[in-house]
Amino acid sequence: MTDRSLPVDVAFWILAAASVVSAWRVFRADSMVRAAYWLLASFVGVGMILVLLSAEFLGLVLLLMMAGEMTIMAVFMVMFMMNPAGLNPMTMVHQHRMAVTAGVGAFLGLAAVGLLAEFPIRPVTASEPTAELGVELLGDSMVVFQTAGVALLATMIGAVAIASRRGRFGDAQEGSEPPGGEQ
Amino acid sequence: MKVTYTSWWAAPLVLGAVFGAGVYAVAVLDTVVRTTVSGGRLGSGVLVLPIRRAALLLLQERTVTERPDARAWALAPAMLLGLAAAGIVVVPLDAGLAVADVSAGIVLFGAAMALVMVAVFLHGWSANSALPLVGGYRFVAQALSYEMPLALVLIAVALPAESLGVGDIVSSQEGLWNVVRQPLGLPLYLVAAMGLAFWGPLALPDGADLAGGTSAEASGAHLLVWRVARASVLVTVSAMGAACFLGGWQGPWLPGWAWTSIKTLALLVVLVSAGHLLPRIRPERFVVVAWAVLIPLALVDVFTGGILAL
Numbered sequence: 252m253t254d255r256s257l258p259v260d261v262a263f264w265i266l267a268a269a270s271v272v273s274a275w276r277v278f279r280a281d282s283m284v285r286a287a288y289w290l291l292a293s294f295v296g297v298g299m300i301l302v303l304l305s306a307e308f309l310g311l312v313l314l315l316m317m318a319g320e321m322t323i324m325a326v327f328m329v330m331f332m333m334n335p336a337g338l339n340p341m342t343m344v345h346q347h348r349m350a351v352t353a354g355v356g357a358f359l360g361l362a363a364v365g366l367l368a369e370f371p372i373r374p375v376t377a378s379e380p381t382a383e384l385g386v387e388l389l390g391d392s393m394v395v396f397q398t399a400g401v402a403l404l405a406t407m408i409g410a411v412a413i414a415s416r417r418g419r420f421g422d423a424q425e426g427s428e429p430p431g432g433e434q
Numbered sequence: 435m436k437v438t439y440t441s442w443w444a445a446p447l448v449l450g451a452v453f454g455a456g457v458y459a460v461a462v463l464d465t466v467v468r469t470t471v472s473g474g475r476l477g478s479g480v481l482v483l484p485i486r487r488a489a490l491l492l493l494q495e496r497t498v499t500e501r502p503d504a505r506a507w508a509l510a511p512a513m514l515l516g517l518a519a520a521g522i523v524v525v526p527l528d529a530g531l532a533v534a535d536v537s538a539g540i541v542l543f544g545a546a547m548a549l550v551m552v553a554v555f556l557h558g559w560s561a562n563s564a565l566p567l568v569g570g571y572r573f574v575a576q577a578l579s580y581e582m583p584l585a586l587v588l589i590a591v592a593l594p595a596e597s598l599g600v601g602d603i604v605s606s607q608e609g610l611w612n613v614v615r616q617p618l619g620l621p622l623y624l625v626a627a628m629g630l631a632f633w634g635p636l637a638l639p640d641g642a643d644l645a646g647g648t649s650a651e652a653s654g655a656h657l658l659v660w661r662v663a664r665a666s667v668l669v670t671v672s673a674m675g676a677a678c679f680l681g682g683w684q685g686p687w688l689p690g691w692a693w694t695s696i697k698t699l700a701l702l703v704v705l706v707s708a709g710h711l712l713p714r715i716r717p718e719r720f721v722v723v724a725w726a727v728l729i730p731l732a733l734v735d736v737f738t739g740g741i742l743a744l
Contacts, residue, residue, distance in 0.1 A: 315548045
């Protein structure tokens with residue numbers, strides 16, 4: 252790296268530390284909303300590190316997607332857990348032995364890759380890194396991916412249209428009975 | 435395009451001046467429009483009234499709720515204000531003059547505006563109170579509905595510019611502004627902008643029917659910062675609207691920064707007036723309209739942008 256400067260280094264270490272700490276807080280939080288937003292904070296750190304790597308588009312899109320996704324996740328978890336506010340304290344961890352084993356294994360594996368692998372040093376040269384990144388990721392398959400994306404979108408809209416309560420096949424709850432207890 | 439970066443100490447000054455003037459303009463406009471619409475008479479106090487109200491809030495006691503998430507409660511207004519600032523830094527004041535001309539500027543704006551959902555939800559959730567919580571959930575539903583049209587109309591203006599930089603988007607409107615080239619863009623953007631700043635007909639999360647919604651439990655300096663942040667979001671979306679659809683700094687006779695200010699102010703007048711002229715819409719109605727009408731229209735707008743780009 253030719254133009255690596257001190258502010259960039261300082262920013263990297265601060266963001267990296269913030270990401271790790273907030274990722275750890277995810278598992279110490281006692282509420283689903285807090286856990287979701289600590290995870291979002293961790294992602295913000297990672298996104299900013301991507302921006303430092305001149306991958307502005309990727310870093311910012313990560314924030315753009317995660318803001319909505321973490322909120323949706325929090326709301327869904329609150330709904331499934333029937334904890335109306337999500338403010339009530341509850342244990343957020345389970346299967347301790349399994350989780351610890353998987354966590355330590357993943358950390359050791361990734362740390363080994365980080366320390367042992369030879370990373371290529373290729374500073375970004377393009378004036379439009381976004382365009383170069385798109386070509387790099389998809390290359391000639393751009394049209395294929397775009398077509399698949401539109402097809403998936405159409406499928407999702409179709410599924411929602413069929414499943415919705417006011418869909419074209421009438422009331423979705425017609426003929427269904429409320430769950431009853433045994434007589 | 436060559437862009438001169440303002441120096442690091444100038445950025446907070448420029449931001450402070452823009453938001454100070456913008457928020458004050460919103461407060462004055464709000465009073466002027468409300469008085470005019472209701473047939474009242476504008477007194478000389480209209481210019482002092484916002485300052486008086488702010489001073490009153492500063493002196494007011496800050497109330498606390500029972501067992502709130504105090505950190506999130508304190509974070510939410512500051513986060514909303516910070517996101518408004520992050521969104522406006524990419525808007526060019528004049529040709530080649532922006533606080534930060536990021537190459538993916540429009541994406542930075544989109545990311546900041548997406549995180550607004552987190553700030554407002556946290557504000558409603560963290561008070562540990564029923565009505566603010568309803569307001570927070572309302573905003574999530576509202577945000578998920580306007581987010582898609584907003585993203586699509588912004589993609590549509592970036593397509594003919596062949597760039598994600600806001601400066602390039604303004605330059606691409608040389609000759610014909612996007613408001614004419616893409617007639618669907620600005621109206622859709624304004625609806626999304628109103629949803630983003632939860633303003634006027636879309637003031638649902640902080641609505642009067644929820645006794646103030648997410649800010650029902652707020653008072654004093656907290657409420658002042660929350661309102662200033664909300665007005666700042668309104669200023670940010672107006673400035674971005676002026677850059678993306680009204681040709682930004684372009685215009686005859688006057689210097690570029692003057693045109694940017696005039697166009698931003700014009701959009702602020704439209705948004706504030708709409709807040710007093712249009713009735714509040716019901717949340718479920720807005721969600722249906724957004725998904726069934728606004729998103730298809732926004733898709734048509736993207737196709738318009740694509741044709742222009744070809």
